[in-house]
Amino acid sequence: MKIKNLGPIKDGEIEFNNLVVIWGDNNSGKTMLTYLLYAIKEEFKSFKFELSKLSKKTHDYHNYINKGSKIFISNDEILDLYKNFQNYFEREASVLLAKYFAVDVEYFKDFKIKFSDHEIFDAMPMKRKISRGFTRIIGDGKTIENTFLFKKIKEGVEFHLEKQEIDGELLEFDNSSLTDKMIKKVFTRETFDAYLSGFFKHMTNSASNIYFPAERVGINQFREELKLSRASKTPELDEIEFSYQNNKSAPYRSYPLPVEDYIKYIFSISSIKYRQPIRKNVRKRKNLQDILEGEFIYNKDINDYEYLSENCERHIPFKIMSSSLKSMFGLSEYLNRLHPMVSGGSITIDEPEMNLHPSKQVKLIEELTELISNSNINMVLSTHSSFIARKLINIVLKNDSSVINGRVFKNENLNIYETIDGGLRKINLLKDHSYIDNFDVTSLKLDEEYFSLLGD
Template identity: 30%
Template sequence: MHSSCGNIAVWWNNLRNGEYYMKFTNIGPIKNANLTLGQLTIFSGGNNQGKTYITYAIYGVLKELTARYELLDVEQAEIFLSENKYTFSKEEFNKAYANFIVSTIRKSSNRILSKVFSSGIKTFEDSEILLDPQEVIEMIGLTRTEHFRKQIEFRNILFIFELAEKTISVSYLKKSQNSGLNTEEMLPEEFTLDRRFLNMVFSLIIQDYISNSFNYIYVPAERTGINVFSKELHNGRANFIDDLSTLDEDDEKIIKSIRERKSTYPQPVDEYVKYLNSLEDYDIMINESNKISQIIRDKMIGGRFGFDKEKGTAYFKLKDDSKVSLHMASSSAKSLYGLDYYLDSILGDNTNNFIIIDEPEINLHPSNQIEFAVLINYLIESGVNLIISTHSDFLMKKLANLALLNKIKKQPGISRENTKIYNFENQTLSEIDYFNKDNVFENFDKNYQNLENEYFNLVDLMHEEIEDEL
């Protein structure tokens, strides 16, 4: 990991077409970067130029937006405890809650970044993340107008959170053993209801609401191996912890040291492993009407994935209904495992979805890279926010063609207005005009031009050698 990670400042400003302005300073090899996230954001450039650093940092911000934060200040908690209820105006709540999130993230920048990179906190000791409160409100779904009600019962007390069009209220009711709910009864003597406990309870409820309004996933470049060995990675860690129980009591210091060890994987990779292992925990239903996931199954891999619960293994099912173990499937199929299921689960669920894919072209033939561009176009049409880093000029050229086609036919999908492309080079990044061919494809075409020039120079030399022999 690069040793200089200094100040990191991120501002999310509400621009037109759902764009978000961000500024980074000294993160990995990137010294200074200004960028705007579009609905589709593309990172290109050579290896070791900082693309993964930036995408990891973005992931860390998205994850932190779904963390638990305080709801009631001291005065509000006192009113709540005396009246059993507190009601906010929605505008008041949104502003206060978003400001609290922004303040907490700013103060915890080094912790957030060290966790996402699985690095020591000193690596980011001077780091800072700044967010725009209004943008936070929109990103996590607090501007939604539909009615939401959630309740949690604890020690015969029912805690209620209710979100209406213009108000948000929190309340509690004492549950009577004989007559249901009774607000007049006193709390149990052995139980102290205080501000800290109230914030814990209601932050859990709000976190549940936000989690159902705001989704994100990071699909790492290491996915081919992870997709095959995710269960072994998970079981290896679990067995390692279980083995601690066999140590003697005299090894207490060793036990403590081992238990305090953190994952050596960056957080986005670790979370992806957990996602893959969760696929066996629910009954996967193939959504035949989902044209996006069907692109993967019908046009890119020619089959579908499944999970054998008895054997505890994933498999690939061909169109002729024959099955092969996932590790026996093609590399292209392995690289796409799990993505179709994720798309089935999120599309049409009325949430704000962010998908980050590192090198979507991995193990894909050029024809499938082109199909992946079509899939991206459908994702943008469906309202998904997508961030990709790529080395594929096939993917880039097809995306450019789709943007032009959408403009000609006046249809939704990729467009100049909702797409941002950045090239990473020489410790910085610069925006590329999506419709200027000389800019968009220079990252790839200059290499083709060099190879072509080299070829024709060699052909000329060969002809000269032949002429000399004659």
Template identity: 25%
Template sequence: MKFHIENLGKIKQADIEVNDLTIICGPNSASKTWLSYSIYHHLNSIFNLSTFFGLNHDVFTYDSYGKIDIESEKFQNELSMLIETSFDNSNSMLHKTFNTFESIFEKSIVSILDTANYTKIITEKLKDIEINLGIANHPTRIQKEKDSYIIDVLYTEDEKSEEENTLSNKSAIAILLSASISSNLSRSGIELPNRPFVITSERVGSLVFQKDIDGTALSIKESLESLMEEHAENNEINSIIMQLNKLTIGNRASLAIPVRKNLLAVRNADSELKKQSYLAKEHPYVSDALNDIVKGKFTVDNGTLVFSSNDDNHQLPITITSSSIKSLFMIDLYINSLAKKGDVLLIDEPELNLHPDNQRLMAKVITRIANSGIKVLITTHSDYLIREINNAISLSNDFENKNKLLEEYNYLEQDVLKQSQVSAYSVSNTGKVSEMNITNFGIDDSIFDNIIDEANQRQEDIMYAVDPSLFEDE
């Protein structure tokens, strides 16, 4: 999926493709996290297809026999139009994800450049469900049998006059189809693609201060904001909800939505840790790679989140473990308990608080996730992590004694990335976003090399000034 972004913080313009692995590099305060959060926000708006419900746009048409072929290119184009409409609405709500003033993002625009793959997936999934929906007091109804691409549009006799039916037939069909996508798919247990899950750079603070933040208030705020979106056009209802928000929440939950999501995951750790994720069931080698870093497990004991080392030498409350263990908890929770096939996992600084050797191992974790049916988007400052990802890309080449080398360094086939699986971008201090060149040997990491070369040169100059004899030829 490709995003076009304009006027986001320092960033004037950017085109970002969410690939199997997407990497965003750059200095501090270059708006990397803003890029990540804005992509999360819009992926969320697509995934929560209930946002389509009630959009009275004449986007769905039907033939003279009252049938809609959902396999047709026409249907997919119309679904794309509906997604684009959702994006327009989503742009106006971007400030809510950041939990800040609307004026900060009033000129920000995020659009989607490619909906074809997503609409194809939705269309294929719609084939597997039955539809029998109508609207109260309206003559239009739609029906579809399981394993069929044909939706029948039916009309019933209505005792009320046409004047009382202010909703047009096309609008009614749009609403019914939106409802069928948003509700029937979930009721059928069919998982939609591109569910975003974000792991923020504030994840350590989420663990340290969670008990001091009113988790119940966060839950109330989530519910109230959902109601506000649902009744966005009703000023009277919105006014009441805003008053409730002010009375019950005040300023206690003034956090960006991704941070709040991490806090709620920590708050619900007791129940979340009992789940087994798609990765844990289908791709255990991801957990194996993570365990090489964590070297232990997380559990809840008498209401307290604790970490137990693999060697059973210690069991500690999470609040007094090392900063590296704290930074790994959300990643561990996602991989072992929350991951679903088709997800988009966004991680701010996966290398946070990790030793260089563990940064390299984290690259292996990320590579294995990207090869498992889950897309990964990361922001990073780590040249160690990038270099290991470059090793994964280099290993996709065919060369003599390849298997011997893989065995020597304990690489699995899931540790190998094709060049085509990776997208990489650098963001400058001024907010200029540039696509990084990727060859069959990996990502052009000269932005790191230049910094390292400069540091080495400075050290050499100082050493020479202190003791020139160190540089004399032997």
């Protein structure tokens, strides 16, 4: 995609990949770029794909569904639907970014974005092969339950009403027990588009999109204070459990939306529903264990999390944990509860190295690249860490020069961009790995100063 006038970035091109890494000087547009990429994926989640308006031949699709017929949607039609989303985002970009950045729309009046024809189609492929959905409606005093099947095939997708039950009894299609009035309630044109949109997002796993902002240490530390502050500004206050308003235009929202979404996520970690034991079948994450050197444990007696070190049996209250643990809290909870069969989704981390010793920064990027390979999760990272950059180089060089069985992270899975001189420069680690200006120029100057001082 081509972008213009995104804060300090006056002109540049950037593409999605399994891992997008952004580095550069302070105030050069890195965080703004991560907000933009996050906004695109978030808007995709809420966009309504209207196949019924795409062409004349599709206007009766909902009627075919009601009769149990299979609907075939070609890859070309899916591509056109995705292009409709791209056109929407290009057209409404300034308004959308004003919402995500929590600023006046005038700030983005000169912002422009232009996607390539296949941009979103390629960035959010359907990784699931099959999915089912259910509806329950009441008509003429009877309960109708419908099961819909959505299946990915090479040429596109198939969609049909797999089975239908009335008051628990399985029906044959066109059964006389259903009146015309009841049949019309099963699948209208509007419900067809809504279901199609939902299936697309489920098949791409686009609903799994999470942002870990640079502000996470403070949010993690003061999450209870934030919860009480928000509770005082909304009438929806439960004295036992705080319910976060799922309204992205809530009147009290003052932070950029990616930060607000992380606050919502942190609130959910403290919810009763979330406080379930980690599943036994979740893979032990060796790198994550090496970083934490212990684990976070919820203490119901104090209604808060504590840290239990591998080297000490004493529980440490959250408020006096180290900054590195506070930085890793949300991410570690997310990764530890990530289902091993999950395929897809997106994670964005602003400064993953925050408060981590260099040795643990290296462990973290090892964990994240393994996660990309094993779970098909896409990531965006904004970093100032030369250790993360160097470890990425080593991972790419190792995997691209060896014959390795299984799925591994390779250079083709990686896009690196440097924010520089008001633009974006793409970096190929296999060609530009011996010297990285953004990090090495500072190290070289320090070495020159050191040897100069020794010589004096």
